[in-house]
Amino acid sequence: MRLAAVILSAGKSSRLPRFKPLLDLGGGSFLARAAQLFREAGVQDILAVTGTRAGEVAAHAQTLGMQPVFNPDHEDGMFTSVQAGFTALSMLPLASEPIAGVFVLPVDIPLIRPATVRALVVAFHPADHEVLLPTYRGEPGHPPLIAAAAVPGILAWKGSGGLAGALSGLRCAHRAVAEFSDSF
Secondary structure, eight states: OEEEEEEEOOSOOTTSSSOGGGOBSSSSBHHHHHHHHHHHTTOOEEEEEEBTBHHHHHHHHHHTTOEEEEOTTGGGOHHHHHHHHHHHHTTSOOOSSOEEEEEEEETTOTTOOHHHHHHHHHHOOTTTOSEEEEEETTEEOSOOEEEGGGHHHHHHOOSSSHHHHHHTTSTTTTOEEEEOSSOO
């Protein structure tokens, strides 16, 4: 099954004194850790949504083998980056199979374990549910895995709450799918 990932890396990093996508964490940038996370789980189609410092982030994404996508509306909130990334999915090279689902991960959540992503891949059945969320102690977390069939509805979402609001009306959008024994 072909899956994609959209890494949200367009923000200003206003809560940190340094720019998060390029911030070093154990010998690699936050963006590099996100790319590695999904590659270790077998996801090859990885997009990095840029905005603030777009040129630097795009250049770094390309060195990591990611497809950069510029969000001209990044200052209007994170959901605009989700929409830019989802729109860009249609521009990925054609392959023998269509994309069945897409992960979404803010770049500032770099400590997700590959086992978490692999568990979601194994449990993902787009005919049964539109969204899978990992849980820890009953609380949903990141990254959601969204069925490709749900993407047009998310792109059309005009309500409040950003991606969480858009997911709230989908089958199993915020239900626990898997439990993991540690905090990330």
